[in-house]
Amino acid sequence: MTRKALLLLLLWCSSILCCGCNTVxxxxxxxxxxxxxDYEEAKKADAWLQENLW
Numbered sequence: 001m002t003r004k005a006l007l008l009l010l011l012w013c014s015s016i017l018c019c020g021c022n023t024v025x026x027x028x029x030x031x032x033x034x035x036x037x038d039y040e041e042a043k044k045a046d047a048w049l050q051e052n053l054w
């Protein structure tokens with residue numbers, strides 16, 4: 001009985017962790033997309049500064 005309960009607990013914890021990995025992957029993808037947008041905006045600002053202030 002104790003072995004079955006321990007096995008079920010282990011399987012349950014594993015399933016929770018696997019579901020969490022998808023969330024972490026989605027957050028990392030979103031952060032990478034946001035960083036790309038920020039980089040593009042920084043390039044635009046740099047080009048504007050070079051054109052107007054140099």
